Amino acid sequence: MDFWSRLIAGTSLTPAGNKATAKDPEKRLARFKREYSQLLQTWRGASNLARDYEAAENIRDSLQDLTAILSDESRRPLPHPCITFASSKQIYVPIGKIATTSYNEGIIREGVALFATLIDSEEEDFVENETFSRSLMNLLVRITGANSIRLGSETEVEVVELSFNITTKIRLDPEILPAWFATQGREETQIEGQGSHEKFTGKTQKEDFPLFYLLIDYIHHEGRIGDFARTGLLYIIEAASSSVALEQWIVESDLATLMATGLGALYSQLSRKLVIDHPLDDLPPILALSDYQLPHATSEIVSSSSPDFQMHMETFLSHLVFWQDVLNHCKSGEVKSTLLEHFQVIFLQQLLYPSLLESSDVDGGSSVAVLTYLRRILEALDHPDMIHLILHYLLALPDTTPAPTGSRASVSAARKRKSMDLATMMMATQVDTSSTPALFNLVDLIQGGLRSPNEQTISVTLQLVSVILRRHHRYAVTTLLWTSQVLSDGPVRPVGAHEMEMDFILSLAGGIGGDDNFDEVYENHVKDCMAILESHPCSITLVAPKSAGGTTKFPGATATIPGAPRDIRPHTLRPEDPMLKTLLSVMATFFINSIETNLSLTGAVVDLATCGFMRIDGWLLPDPSKYVFEDDDDETEEPISLGLGDSIEEQERAQLRNLKKARRTLNWSKSQIPAFLAQLKTLVEQVTTYRTDIPRFDDLLQQRREAFQAASSATATPVPALSTRLPSPTHIPGTRHPLPLQLPTRTPQPRKSSSGLSGGYGFATPTTSRGAVPPPQFPMNMDSASRGHSHSRAFSPSPLRAGDPRNGVPASQAAAFAAIDQSILARKVGLPPAKGAVPPIPFPNLKAVADEGSKEGSVQDDGSVSGTEEKEKQVEGEEQKLVSVNHILTNVIVLQEFLLELAALVQVRAGLFGEVRYV
Structure with missing residues (x-):
């Protein structure tokens, strides 16, 4: 009837009599009481709503009418007698019982809608009424519990959305909290009589804050329902900073346990074996124009392009980011410390590290899987405390004595009890702790991955190295890399040497040949390098404007947990650095490497040279202290210093002398050339050999560019x-x-x-x-x-x-x-x-x-x-x-x-970080 009425323009859904009734408060109240009385009468006359379909339908219709009257009244001018009647008579109590015991989704949905309408009316202080909250939460807990009927997706969304609306009001007005959260009085003997596992999982506390646990049950869901649950939980955690009781309760609850075990469950759903592949119908050109072959996937070895795998990966990463959001919203140091402790013990120590330890190339892809997962984790996170926990533990950095946190004794005692419960649970589950990063850490895993005969393992390992170097360089300085400190008063590269080094790198690129607009592409590399260098988390302190005190601080950039690496200082790679040697060994087979390996290799080298505190002299470029100049006479002379009493002519001569010394050219045959540049020169010589022995090499290479x-x-x-x-x-x-x-x-x-x-x-x-x-x-x-032949290099007839x-x-x-x-x-x-x-x-x-x-x-x-x-x-x-x-x-x-990217990087660094001396 209503459906056909909507098809007729200008036809009202409400009869004329009902319109008049809606406008008159007294008639509206009379109709409301009549509908409510009929609802109670039908409910009392029905023995079993789950089987009495006619009575259930009548109750659903009555609830729908009551909700419609309340919703319409809340939009009309005062008075609102129906809302006042609902509050004074507490109609939500029997309505909650009806919906709870009906086991009928239609009645449940209408009951939830009526509660939501009363809350949205913002009258009669429903949201502050303890009786209202108990009735509503009893309904929501019962209909979402294990013994309830299975609700439809839309009904579940409405339930969680209603819960979210309550948390929003608590966030705006913390005085509402006591109506929804209240610790129950328990005798100490009752608590002591329970097992350690029951105390640990918080079974005795769910009745204190049922709204909290209802939201926890849905934080792993996708779509709107998961968004409502996660955001609502964030609001509750944020409110803990204004309530000592809530803060202590959250610390002792099983929030941290459920979040950590939930994250671990999602990680366990990821495939143990993985191959990185690309669908042939969507193959990038650079792979299509190579010897790319589709990796072999089986029932055990999952493809990275599989929709199921990508869905599991996104779900895991979204929950990981939720952890980060919780820590960002949490203003309580005690709650934050509890969460981080559980993250380390339950997820890092019991799941992530064992999966890294057990990975291998022999079993067909488990190394590729775990290295890829770790890279994705480090890419997804930017919270300094979470990053610190992961890298500090996996790299086996030394621990320091933690400083006491929190100023309130009750909260600190609660955290202490929770920590003891966590340790007890770990002992009860007989977790093997014999293998720790002190024996085999992430550095060992990375070095093993780079020496693997499997090119996919090498590629994903290089990608992991790149992420650590690019985003968390301070953790790599004393672990992945062998570095030595650079003194601030050390020799600086003169401009003459800089120009020769630039010419050397560009001549290597030119030795490969080509007929194209190199200027435009080189300028694009310069722009890219400028953006990369300026955005590096370490370099930003070098390029950002200094404050009045001469320093620049970026709040939140470092971890608050004791033991975080100190501020990074100028350093450079040692020639014997194992990582550098490994990169050179991979580069030695550059032309027969897979394309993915070479892209990952070149990316890792660029990321290694991106940090402003990493000096590239000595490993990428020649060491200024070992320069040999063409002009031997001036080689040992120091720059002339100027005095205040010198004449203008003497000052000019001294300045010209210094300018000349800064522009001296290097003797490349005598200067010590780093192994890295020597390897690049060898690669270009190999290109010359290919050009000699492969017919029409230049033409084919040019056609490849045009492709x-x-x-x-x-x-x-x-x-x-x-x-x-x-x-x-x-x-x-x-x-x-x-x-x-x-x-x-x-x-x-x-x-x-x-x-x-x-x-x-x-x-x-x-x-x-x-x-x-x-x-x-x-x-x-x-x-x-059509490209023209203005270039001086003439093509052979093609x-x-x-x-x-x-x-x-x-x-x-x-x-x-x-x-x-x-x-x-x-x-x-x-x-x-x-x-x-x-x-x-x-x-x-x-x-x-x-x-x-x-x-x-x-x-x-x-x-x-x-x-x-x-x-x-x-x-x-x-x-x-x-x-x-x-x-x-x-x-x-x-x-x-x-080579062009390296040249651009050297050029940009010289200007951005002042690495070149002109006088």
Whole structure:
């Protein structure tokens, strides 16, 4: 009836008589009393509402009418006789009993709506009435308890929303709290007679604050119901600062226990074994143009792109962030200390650390899983106390004697009792504490992960290192890294040396070659580095404006728990640092590494050099104290100091002398070059070897850049180089700027290396594995004629420009030449040999093959060349890892981008942190 009435415009849902009744307070009250009387009569006449459907429907209708009258009256001018009647007669008491005993969801829902209407009316002090609160909480506890009927999702949302509304009013007016929270009088003997587990779990205290426990039951839910529950609980915890009784009660309750065990349960739901993968239909271009192969997932080994895994991961992280929100809202030091203690004992010591300890590469992915989970945890959190607990424990940092907290003896005693209960419970559950971080800590795990034969383990370990270096550098200074303190009065890099170092790095990038707008991309790297350096949590104290006292303090930036690392000081890496050596060993196989490994590697190096207190001299750049200059005569002379009595001419001569000394050039052959720069130079020399032995290397490399540009221009937003495919807002470190979807021309022209490296390096016949040849969505045969040829480096004639008469290649041979290029990309190669080594059989001469192919009009489908297959099989070593030329080209571009990023980083640091001396 009502539905059809709504379809008729201008038709009221209320009869004309009811309208008049609603306007008249006396008639409205009479109708209200009549409906209420009929409700009681129906209820008393029904023996069992769960079976008497007609009576249940009549009661539901009566409740609905009562709620409608109250809601309508609350919007009308005074007087409100119905609301006054509801308060004076306490109609909510029988209505609560009716809903509680009905076991009918319709009646329950209408009963909850009536209570919500009375609270929203903000009259008659319902929310301050203890009888009202007891009646409502009895209803809510009974209908959400274990013996109640299963409520629908909408009804549950309304129940929790009503509870949230009550906490909102408590937050606005703390004087309301006694109506909803009151400690029950218990005899001490009764409490002592209970077991330690019962005291620990707070079973004797639920009747003190049922609203509190109702919200706890829903904090792990998703959607609106979980949001209401978590926010309501935050409001209650916030109110503890204004009530000593509530503060003590929360400390002794099982809030901390339930939160810690709930977090542990969500962590336990995450898969023990994991592989990081990317769906083939959504593969990033940088992986599509490489030897990427889909990892093997089984019933035990879960894929990171699985919707179920991502849902579990997001649920766990959301609850972890809720922990952080609770600590941020909590103004009570005692409550905060209790929560953190349970977080450490129950989650860190009993779950997170054992999972790290038991991880292994042998069982197929458990190391990848736990390292990824730890990285996501450190990325999701920014509360200094939680970060401190995690890293302090996992890195086995020394403990300090905790200072006493709290000024009220009763609360401190409550915390002491709770701590003793926690220790008792740990003993009762017989938890194994024989293995601790003192024997095997996070540093050991990271070093083992970086030496793993599994490239996914190496990649995720590097990502974890990046997060620690980027966000929690002070914890890495004395643990992950071997550092030495830098004195403030030490030698500073002169501008002449700085320019030579910049030229050296840029010349390495230029040695790779290219025909593109390098200036624009280099400037983009400079902007990215400026943002990264300015936002680093350590560097911000160096770049932020100083206060009147000469210092800058950032409240909340450090942990309040005793034992937090001291303020970071200027330092640098020691040459024997194990982490640096490990990074160099991974970099030594750069071109045959997976793309994910190289992106994670370059990101870790950049993050290592981002902290303003980390000096890059000595490990990334030459040590200024060991410079050897071209001008030996002035090498030992110190800068001339100026005196007040000196003449103007003497001062000018001294200043010019100092300027000249600062601009002296280095003698690179005699200066001690760090191993890191030497390794980069070796990689560029390997590129020169590839250029010598791989036909049309420069053209194929340029086409690879254009393929990235095409992939970038095909999307509305820049295509990220790589995504972890995990539900995280961040990408893999080192991909802040889209990988060369435009590559620099700022570098010098490519020149042949003087190293004399030449020869082949382990070719093999191509395979049919996915990724050996670029997929069709990223073609390599794009016409590049439109780009112009103003660049001084001339291209060799390209078969891919077959239709261009300037190339002298007939259009009929385009397909044959394109197939030849595909065969080159599919060939398998290894690393170039070391200097002095005898190279294996060189790459076959494809020029003759091209001529033959143009005559026949085709090339063999598998890319093999006549007379070479057997020889290649003979030189293929079983222990030598081989990758396709296609894979090599992508890694070459990654290397060039990394070199440009390093150059930008050195340049920005010099200006931002004053690391260069001009006089």
